[in-house]
Amino acid sequence: MTVLIIGGSGFLGTELLRKARTKGWDTAATFHSCLGDPAAAAWHQLDIRDPVRVEAVLTAVAPRAVIDVTSGGADWKVTADGSIHIGMAAAKLGIRLVHVSSDAVFSGSRVHYDETCAPDPITPYGAAKAAAETAVRLLCPDAAVARTSLIIGNAQSEHERLVHALIAGTREGVLFTDDVRCPVHVEDLAAALWELTRSDAAGLFHLAGPDALSRYDLGVHIAQRDGLDTSRLPSGRRADTRLPGPLDVRLDSHATQHRLSTRLRGVREFLGEG
Numbered sequence: 001m002t003v004l005i006i007g008g009s010g011f012l013g014t015e016l017l018r019k020a021r022t023k024g025w026d027t028a029a030t031f032h033s034c035l036g037d038p039a040a041a042a043w044h045q046l047d048i049r050d051p052v053r054v055e056a057v058l059t060a061v062a063p064r065a066v067i068d069v070t071s072g073g074a075d076w077k078v079t080a081d082g083s084i085h086i087g088m089a090a091a092k093l094g095i096r097l098v099h100v101s102s103d104a105v106f107s108g109s110r111v112h113y114d115e116t117c118a119p120d121p122i123t124p125y126g127a128a129k130a131a132a133e134t135a136v137r138l139l140c141p142d143a144a145v146a147r148t149s150l151i152i153g154n155a156q157s158e159h160e161r162l163v164h165a166l167i168a169g170t171r172e173g174v175l176f177t178d179d180v181r182c183p184v185h186v187e188d189l190a191a192a193l194w195e196l197t198r199s200d201a202a203g204l205f206h207l208a209g210p211d212a213l214s215r216y217d218l219g220v221h222i223a224q225r226d227g228l229d230t231s232r233l234p235s236g237r238r239a240d241t242r243l244p245g246p247l248d249v250r251l252d253s254h255a256t257q258h259r260l261s262t263r264l265r266g267v268r269e270f271l272g273e274g
Contacts, residue, residue, distance in 0.1 A: 003197060004063040005029040006048065006086060007070035009036035011158070012100070012151060015190040016067060017041050023194075028061045048082030055089040065096035065197050074124040076131075083132035087139040097136065097143040098197045103181065103208065105130040105147065108246030115204040115255050123245050137204075144196045149208040149251050150218070152267070153186030155226070163219045167232045174236035175216040180248040182208035183218055185270040192262040201259065208251035211266035221271045 003020070007013045008029025017040040020027045029036060030046035044057050048070055058066065068086050072078025083099060090097040104126035105119035119130035133145045151157055165171035184207060192207050213221070216235045223230045238247060253264060 001064045001198075002026040002028060002061065004058065004061050004066045005041070006046065006066060006068045007031075008041060008043070009034050010069060010071065011156060012069045012186060012189065014040075015153070015186045016069065016193060019187075019190050019194060025194075028063065030057065048085055049077045051085040051088065054082075054085045055092065058086075058089045058093055058095060062093075063095060065098065066090055067098045067100070067193060067197055069100045069193075072128075074128060076124070076128050079125065079128035080131040080135075084135045084139070087136040087143070090143070091139045096197070096200075097140045098193060099133060099136045099143055099145045100193070101133040101145055101147045102126070102129045103147055103149045103249045103251050104246075105133065106246060106249050108249045111248045112250050112252055113206075114252040115206050126246075133204075142200070142202045144199075144201050144203065144205060146193060146196060146205045146207050147251060148184055148189055148206075149181045149249075150183040150215075151186050151189060152183045152218070152222075152270070157186065159183075159215070159218065160222050163222045163233065164226070164228070166219075166234055167223060167228050169232075174234040175214075175219045176238040177214050177216045177235050178247055179215045179238045179245075180212050180250065181215070181218075182210070182212050182251050182253070183267050184209045185265055188262060188264050188270075192256075192260055192264065195260055195262050205256040205259075206251045206253040207256060207264060208253050209264055209266045209270075210253070211268055212248075212250045213267055218267060221267055225271045 009031040027041045029041040107120045107122045121127045121130045
């Protein structure tokens with residue numbers, strides 16, 4: 001069984017490939033501009049904005065399944081259109097699709113969101129992710145769409161690097177005390193995605209940890225784990241800025257967790273307090 005990971009050179013993609021390698025699973029992966037580890041997979045250059053190229057790569061690889069972990073931020077042509085191109089090709093070729101979405105599809109107006117909640121995005125990025133997951137579900141009714149939150153792990157995530165840079169004074173900014181999410185460890189997320197991929201489960205799934213923390217509190221936990229001076233970590237309130245985006249978004253993953261054998265740990269556990 002070959003699985004194609006689209007976006008394999010990114011943080012989550014790299015962990016998916018590492019886990020597959022330890023299990024002896026056959027994988028192929030795509031990259032846009034930065035080639036991943038040549039030993040990790042058979043690599044294919046791919047710009048998902050090009051639907052012809054997307055179909056050509058899927059045809060050439062002929063995978064049993066595709067895991068789409070690409071992220072183009074607020075770039076609609078990548079995040080929305082690109083994922084739609086993947087969904088169209090997967091549907092045409094009869095390939096199982098696991099699509100990774102985000103808690104950014106929610107506004108935060110109700111704080112707690114389970115798998116039955118409809119998207120109500122308030123940012124361009126959230127709108128692009130909502131459009132992508134909606135299209136994927138229409139094009140590929142048998143697909144699994146997995147929403148996740150802040151991805152942490154092994155000192156390599158964007159948030160962990162930010163904490164180190166802020167404390168070292170090499171980057172300006174603050175961590176918000178009123179911006180709340182449910183972080184997930186990259187190893188748990190990758191394991192859960194592989195479990196979904198190797199099953200025939202379809203529909204919406206939430207893959208986030210059980211602990212809700214502000215970005216500042218998460219930063220404090222990271223700094224404590226790494227032996228850094230937490231007093232040097234700058235804080236602020238997002239509500240006091242003009243930055244767009246939801247404040248408190250908590251993915252409720254209970255229903256998904258009951259369907260998976262992979263356990264999604266909370267921050268206090270995977271950062272060493274549990």
